[in-house]
Amino acid sequence: MVDWVRLQLNVDEFNDGDFGPYLHGARESGIEFTTFAEVGDSAGHRRALYDLNKTCSADIPERGEFYTYDEYVSRRIDVPSFRADGVMLAIRDGVWIGMSATSLHPAQGYAFSEMTGVLAPYRGQGLSLALKLLAIRFVRSSGYRRLVAFHHPRNVSAIAMNRRLGFVEEASGRPE
Template identity: 70%
Template sequence: MCAADIPGRGPFYTYDEYVAQRIEVPSFTPDGVFVALRGGDWIGMSATSLRPEYAFSDMTGVLAAHRGRHLSLALKLLAVRFVRAAGHRRLVACHHAANIAAIMMNRRLGFVDRR
C-alpha cells in the first residue's frame, strides 16, 4: 500500500514472504498496528514492534492521495502512545535519506538522527 513510495524500495514481498518475514517473527506486535480508514478503505498505517531493549517503528505511511492532512503524524503519535504504555522508553525508526517528509516528522517528534 504505502510501501510503493519508499525510495529505493525494490520488489514487493509475496504474501507468503511478507507473513514469514514480518508477521511470523517474535518481534511482531499486533497491538502496535494502527490503520487509518476512509470509509472502509485503508489509507494509512503505522506498525511498531516491541523488542527487549527498544521499540521499532516498522512502517508509517499514508497513500499519496491522502497526504498533507497530518495523518502520518497522528498514526506516529498513536505508535508513541503504544510504546510508552508498553513500558518502553526508546523508539527507533529508519528512513531512506531521500524520505525528507518522514525524517522531518520524526525530528518534530523528538527523534534524534544517528548515522
C-alpha cells in the same frame, strides 16, 4: 552501500498534547483509528495490511521490489517482535488509508518503527502525525522508552515527519 539515517525518540520527552490536535482533526473529518488487534488477525486482514504496506512502500526511495505476500507474512507478521496491538490503522469509509506499525525488541530494549504509510490522496493533512501519536502511546504503555526508525537518506518526507515528532539522530545503529 546506503548510509541509513538512524533516528530515535525518547518517548518520555514526547509531549502528546502537541500532536493531539492532529488526531482530533482526523477524527472530526471522518477518519477512524483502530489497531490490527482490534479488527482481528484474519487472512483477509493480513492481506489488507500487506496491500496497504506494499502501496505505501512503493514511494520509499530505492525500496526495490516489495515482498510477496508469503514473504511479508513470514518476515513481518509471524515473527516474535510483531504486535497486533502495535499496528495502528486509519480507516475512512471502510478503506484502510494509513498505518503505523511498531515492533518490540525486549532483548535490545527498544521499540522499532517498522512502517508508517499514508495513501497518497490523504497525505499532507497530518495523518501520519496522528498515527505516530498512537504508536508512541503504544510504545510507552508497553514499558519502552526508546523508539527507533531507519530511513533511506532520500526519504525526505519520512525523515521530516519523524524530526517533527522530536526524533533525533542515533549515535550508533540498531543493535542486533
